Amino acid sequence: MSVTPPAIPVLDSIEGLSGRCRAWLVDIWGVMHNGRRSFPRAVAAAQAFRAQGGIVVLLSNSPRPSPSAQAQLRGLGVPDDCYDATVTSGDLTRHELAKHPGALVFHLGPERDRGIFDGLDVVLVSPEEAELIVCSGLFDDETETPDDYANLLRDLAARDLPMICANPDHLVERGAELIYCAGALAAVYEREGGSVVYAGKPYAPIYELALETIDRLAGESVAKDAILAIGDGINTDIAGAAAAGIDSVFVASGLHVPGGGEEELDREHLAELFAHAKRRPLGAIRALAW
Known part of the structure; x- marks a missing residue:
């Protein structure tokens, strides 16, 4: 007899999951900005996590190498002080x-x-x-x-x-x-x-580089269970984190969920999205916020 898994928690804030974390792996497009402008609450969340000693690595499928990606981030209003490093598909x-x-x-x-x-x-x-x-x-x-x-x-x-x-x-x-x-x-x-x-998520090489980056920034090896991946791509961010053995939080942007951050999350729709996932996200949130 099949057992229905518990509902994926719907979060208003990421803060409650942050005490267990040394580091975040954060997707850029869809989480930190939408290609036109930054998301101020996401920027503030990353700044708050860093203020309590956390490490933030932005992990992106952008084809731009990191220096170019970082310049683009500044232009969109994502400041340097909300992250420690970037790892991009362009780098790989x-x-x-x-x-x-x-x-x-x-x-x-x-x-x-x-x-x-x-x-x-x-x-x-x-x-x-x-x-x-x-x-x-x-x-x-x-x-x-x-x-x-x-x-x-x-x-x-x-x-x-x-x-x-x-x-x-x-x-x-x-x-x-x-x-x-x-x-x-x-x-x-x-x-x-x-x-x-x-050259990018959900494939292993970009996670290997990201984990090496976290270890370098921490000055020691950081256990995977102290890392949280945050992203809006089910087949890239969430699947890639699961394959790498890392817990995740799903940002329910308009990429997979109607409403694009403006409507209340439908728990049944969330269950359908992750019905066949081997490792479901710890929670879902409309937009990254502290």
Whole structure:
């Protein structure tokens, strides 16, 4: 006989879970900002946790390397004093590219992501000349969808070109809109038979780097049960934390839950979202708040 698990607690504040924590792993887009502006309550929560001695590492599937990601955060109103470090998919993408010195690379993504390649021994070329693909997103994510790339991805997959996906997210919120990301293109590429290396959540390498970062900041090894992951992506933030053996809190943004932070959470909907999860979040909260 199956046993119905207890309801996932709905939280008004993260403070009650913070006493057990040495460190937070916090998603950026959807938790700290929405691509247009910062969330002041989330900023204040991170500042409050740091004020009591906690370590905050922002863990992002952004294709930007950390220096560029941090500059973007400042521009959106997320100040430096609400976190200790950032770890991004862009950082891991550069690590993967370093394994391919001199590679002829086709960059599938917007010009703003070109910082991934700064200082690396690679040559950016057309799709026809490429021996490796780096996908950081759609060229124009405000007007295009993955359907616009079907023929290109089919042709590239037919040539057995490996792809590095610099942002495993499929969708993110930008303001009130949902925007396709590199992960959506990578999924199409795999369906066409292409091979993809994912540089980001929910895959293990980015968590290994994040945990190393926490240990360095703490000056000692920090146990996983003293770390809390906070994110709004079920298949990235929550699934990735579970696979890494880390507890999580689900931020119920408009990515998975109607209302985008404005309505009361529906417990039945939460139960459906995590019905098949091997490790459910400790709680759900509409928006990160202290």
